[in-house]
Amino acid sequence: MEIPYTVETRPDTGLNNVKIGIWLFLASEVMLFGSLFASYILLRIGSPAWPAGEDYLDIPLAAVNTAVLIISSVTMVMGWASLMRKKLNTYRLYMGATILCGLIFMVIKYFEYSDKFHHGYYPSTNTFLAIYFTMTGLHAAHVLGGSAVNAYLLGPGTKLWKKNPQMFINRVESAGLFWHLVDLIWIFLFPVLYLL
Amino acid sequence: MAEQHEHHEELSFLRKYVFSTDHKVIGIQYAITALIFLFFGFCLMLLMRWQLAYPEQALPIIGSLLGETRMPGGVMLPDFYNQLGAMHGTIMVFMGVVPLAVGAFGNFVVPLQIGAPDMAFPRLNMASYHFFWAGGLVMVLSFFAPGGAASSGWTSYPPLADIATTGQTWWLIGMVLLITSSLFGAINFITTIIQLRAPGLTFFRLPFFVWSQFVTAFLLLLAFPPLEGAGILQLMDRLAGTSFFLPSGLVISGQPLAATGGGSPILWQHLFWFLAHPEVYVLILPAMGIVAEVVANNTRKPLWGYRSMVYAVLFLGFCSFVVWAHHMYITGMGTVVAAFFQATTMIISIPSVVILTALLLSLWGGSIRFNTPMLFALAFLPMFGIGGLTGLPLGLTTTDIPLHDTYYVIGHFHYVVAPGTIFGLFAGIYYWFPKVTGRRMSEFLGKLHFWPSFIFMNGIFFPMLIQGMAGVSRRLYDGGTIYAHAQDVLPLNAMMSWSAWLLALAQIPFIINFFVSIRKGKEVSDNPWQATTLEWAAPSPPPHGNFETLPTVYRGPYEYSIPDQDTDYLPQHQPAEA
Numbered sequence: 001m002e003i004p005y006t007v008e009t010r011p012d013t014g015l016n017n018v019k020i021g022i023w024l025f026l027a028s029e030v031m032l033f034g035s036l037f038a039s040y041i042l043l044r045i046g047s048p049a050w051p052a053g054e055d056y057l058d059i060p061l062a063a064v065n066t067a068v069l070i071i072s073s074v075t076m077v078m079g080w081a082s083l084m085r086k087k088l089n090t091y092r093l094y095m096g097a098t099i100l101c102g103l104i105f106m107v108i109k110y111f112e113y114s115d116k117f118h119h120g121y122y123p124s125t126n127t128f129l130a131i132y133f134t135m136t137g138l139h140a141a142h143v144l145g146g147s148a149v150n151a152y153l154l155g156p157g158t159k160l161w162k163k164n165p166q167m168f169i170n171r172v173e174s175a176g177l178f179w180h181l182v183d184l185i186w187i188f189l190f191p192v193l194y195l196l
Numbered sequence: 197m198a199e200q201h202e203h204h205e206e207l208s209f210l211r212k213y214v215f216s217t218d219h220k221v222i223g224i225q226y227a228i229t230a231l232i233f234l235f236f237g238f239c240l241m242l243l244m245r246w247q248l249a250y251p252e253q254a255l256p257i258i259g260s261l262l263g264e265t266r267m268p269g270g271v272m273l274p275d276f277y278n279q280l281g282a283m284h285g286t287i288m289v290f291m292g293v294v295p296l297a298v299g300a301f302g303n304f305v306v307p308l309q310i311g312a313p314d315m316a317f318p319r320l321n322m323a324s325y326h327f328f329w330a331g332g333l334v335m336v337l338s339f340f341a342p343g344g345a346a347s348s349g350w351t352s353y354p355p356l357a358d359i360a361t362t363g364q365t366w367w368l369i370g371m372v373l374l375i376t377s378s379l380f381g382a383i384n385f386i387t388t389i390i391q392l393r394a395p396g397l398t399f400f401r402l403p404f405f406v407w408s409q410f411v412t413a414f415l416l417l418l419a420f421p422p423l424e425g426a427g428i429l430q431l432m433d434r435l436a437g438t439s440f441f442l443p444s445g446l447v448i449s450g451q452p453l454a455a456t457g458g459g460s461p462i463l464w465q466h467l468f469w470f471l472a473h474p475e476v477y478v479l480i481l482p483a484m485g486i487v488a489e490v491v492a493n494n495t496r497k498p499l500w501g502y503r504s505m506v507y508a509v510l511f512l513g514f515c516s517f518v519v520w521a522h523h524m525y526i527t528g529m530g531t532v533v534a535a536f537f538q539a540t541t542m543i544i545s546i547p548s549v550v551i552l553t554a555l556l557l558s559l560w561g562g563s564i565r566f567n568t569p570m571l572f573a574l575a576f577l578p579m580f581g582i583g584g585l586t587g588l589p590l591g592l593t594t595t596d597i598p599l600h601d602t603y604y605v606i607g608h609f610h611y612v613v614a615p616g617t618i619f620g621l622f623a624g625i626y627y628w629f630p631k632v633t634g635r636r637m638s639e640f641l642g643k644l645h646f647w648p649s650f651i652f653m654n655g656i657f658f659p660m661l662i663q664g665m666a667g668v669s670r671r672l673y674d675g676g677t678i679y680a681h682a683q684d685v686l687p688l689n690a691m692m693s694w695s696a697w698l699l700a701l702a703q704i705p706f707i708i709n710f711f712v713s714i715r716k717g718k719e720v721s722d723n724p725w726q727a728t729t730l731e732w733a734a735p736s737p738p739p740h741g742n743f744e745t746l747p748t749v750y751r752g753p754y755e756y757s758i759p760d761q762d763t764d765y766l767p768q769h770q771p772a773e774a
Binding site: 015016017021025027028032036043046047123131134 | 313316379383384387391418419422424428429436437438439455458460463467470
C-alpha cells in the first residue's frame with residue numbers, strides 16, 4: 001500500500017504530509033534559536049558591562065549581508081512561482097541566484113570572521129564575542145545546509161520535474177520555507193548583535 | 197498489492213532488518229536496542245548499590261574485572277561512582293525508557309491503531325533509529341575515554357560539567373545525536389497522526405494511546421531544541437574556551453581558572469530543565485496511554501471519561517512547558533518567580549489526577565480479567581499515585597528546600613518512572629507481543645515476573661523516601677556513613693541493595709519468557725484479547741503495508757459490553773448492523 005498524501009492534499013486537513021513536516025521542523029528551529037536568544041538576554045542582563053556591537057563588528061558589511069539574504073528570499077519565491085507557471089528555465093535562473101546570494105553571504109561572513117581572528121578576537125575573548133560567534137556560526141551552518149539543499153534542487157533534483165512536477169514544486173516550496181526561516185533568523189540576529 | 201509483495205520478497209537481509217523503512221521493523225529495532233540499554237543502565241545501578249550497602253568493601257569477582265582505574269582491588273573509586281550515577285540516569289532516560297516508550301511502542305502501534313500503511317516519512321523514521329543507536333554507542337564508549345564517562349550527574353550542571361574530563365564532551369555529542377533522533381521521530385509522529393488516520397477515524401475516535409503519543413511528540417519537538425542549544429553552548433565552553441556557564445573568579449584546587457568568566461551556571465539549569473521537565477511527561481504519557489488501552493480491554497467496558505482524559509493530556513502537555521523552574525527553588529530565585537512556578541506546578545497536578553482518577557473509575561463495575569498485562573497496568577495506578585503525591589511537597593518551596601537533593605527526590609521520581617512507567621511498558625510488551633509475533637507470552641512466567649518485581653520495586657524505593665526525610669543527601673559516595681543524622685536510616689541501604697539485586701533476578705522469568713515465546717509461544721488469532729482498536733484488525737504479525745484492505749472506522753475506540761450485542765466488544769472497523 002502506498003503512503004497517502006505524500007503529494008496530494010488530504011481533503012479534511014487541506015495539507016500534504018511534507019508541508020506539515022517542514023512546518024514542524026521550523027517550529028523546532030525556532031525553539032533552538034529561541035533558546036540562544038534567551039541565553040543572550042540572560043547573559044547580557046547579568047553582565048555589569050556589555051560592549052556595543054560596533055566596538056567589535058562591522059555594521060556596513062553586515063547590512064550588505066542582510067540585503068543579500070533578503071534578495072535571496074525574493075529570488076527563492078520567484079523560483080517557486082516560475083515552477084507554478086511551468087517555466088523550468090526561469091526557475092533555474094532564480095534558484096541559481098538564490099544559491100549565489102547564499103554564497104555571497106558566506107564569503108562576506110568569512111571576511112568578517114577572519115578580520116576578527118586577525119585582530120585577536122576569539123570566542124574566548126569575552127562573553128559578547130562568545131555569543132556572537134556561536135549564534136552567527138550556527139546560523140552560517142544553516143545557510144550552508146539550505147544552500148546544499150537548493151543546489152540539489154537546481155542540479156540532480158530537477159529530474160523529478162518530468163516524473164512528478166507537483167512533488168518537485170512541493171520540495172522547492174519546503175526548501176523555500178526553510179530558506180525564509182534562515183533569512184528571518186538573520187533579520188533578528190543583525191539588530192540584536194550588531195546594532196543594540 | 198501483488199506487485200508490492202513481490203517487491204517485498206526481493207529485499208536483501210540488510211534492507212529488511214538493518215536499513216528497513218517499515219515502521220514495524222523500526223519499532224522492533226528500537227525495542228531491542230532500548231531493552232539492552234535498559235539492562236545496561238540497570239547493571240550500572242546494581243554496582244552503585246554495592247557501594248552504598250557495603251561502602252569501601254571489595255566487590256567479589258566483578259569488582260576485580262573492572263580494572264584499576266575504576267575499582268582497584270574491587271573497591272569502587274569515588275570518580276567511578278560518579279560516572280555510574282551520571283550514566284545510569286542518562287542511559288535510563290534518554291536511551292532506555294524514551295526509545296522504548298516512543299520509538300518502539302509509538303512506531304509499532306500508532307500506524308496500526310490509526311489504520312495507516314506506514315509512518316508518513318519512512319526514511320526519516322529509519323534515520324531516527326540510526327541516530328539513536330549511534331548516540332547510544334557514543335555514550336557507552338565514553339566509559340573508555342580518558343578519565344572515564346561523564347560524571348557530573350545526568351543533569352550535567354556547570355561549572356562542574358564545564359571543567360570535567362573528556363567524557364563530558366562525549367556525553368554532549370551523544371546527546372546531540374539523540375536529540376536529532378527524537379526530532380525526526382517527533383515530526384514523523386505528528387504528521388502521521390494528523391494525515392494518515394483511516395477514513396472515519398476522527399480525532400475523538402483515536403485510542404488514548406495515540407493521543408498520548410501525539411502530545412509526547414509535541415513535547416519532544418519543542419522541548420528538546422533548547423537542550424540542543426544548551427549543549428552547543430557547553431561544547432563551546434569546553435572546546436572553544438568560552439565562559440557561557442562559568443562565573444567570574446572561579447578557583448579550582450587553589451588555582452584560579454583561566455577563563456574570562458562572566459557567564460551564568462543558572463542559565464544552564466534553565467535551559468536544561470526547560471527540556472527536562474517536559475521530558476518527565478515524555479516518560480509518563482506513553483505509559484499512561486498503554487495502561488488506558490490495557491485497562492479498557494481487560495475491564496471490558498469503555499474508559500470512564502475518555503474525553504476529559506484527552507483534554508487533560510492536552511492541557512498537561514501545554515502546562516509542562518511552564519513548570520521547569522520548580523527544579524531550581526534553591527538557586528536563589530525571587531519569591532515572585534517562585535510563586536509563579538509553585539502555582540503552575542500545583543495546576544499541572546490536576547490533569548495528572550484527572551487521568552489517574554478516570555483510569556481508576558474505569559475499574560468500577562468491570563468484569564476484570566487479571567492477565568499479566570492487566571496486573572502490570574493495575575500496579576501502575578498506585579505506583580504512579582505514590583510517585584505523583586510525593587511530588588507535591590517538592591513543588592512548594594517551603595517543603596522543597598529541606599527535601600531538595602535528598603534521597604526523597606530520588607524515591608519520588610523513581611516511583612513515577614520505575615514502578616510507574618516501566619510497569620506500563622511491561623504491560624505494553626505483554627499486551628502487544630501477540631500482535632508483533634503472532635504468539636502469546638506465558639502467563640505463568642508473566643506472573644512470576646510481576647509479583648517479585650512489584651515487591652522488590654517497593655523494597656528499593658520506599659526506604660528512599662524515609663532516608664530522604666531524615667536528610668540523607670542523594671549523591672553521597674558512601675551512602676551517608678559519616679553523617680550523624682543518617683545513622684538511624686543507614687541499615688536501610690543494605691535492604692534497598694538486596695531488593696535491587698533480587699529485582700534483577702526477578703527479570704529472569706521475563707527474559708526467558710520473551711525469547712522462548714518468540715518461537716514456542718502459544719499461537720493465537722489476530723485478536724486474542726478481543727479488543728476493539730484497529731491494530732487488532734491487521735493480521736498477526738502484520739505484513740508490509742499492514743492491512744489487506746484499508747479499514748474504515750465507524751465508532752469510538754472502546755465500545756465494550758454494548759447491550760444487545762452477541763459479543764461484548766464492537767471493533768472500530770466493524771460496520772453497524774442494519
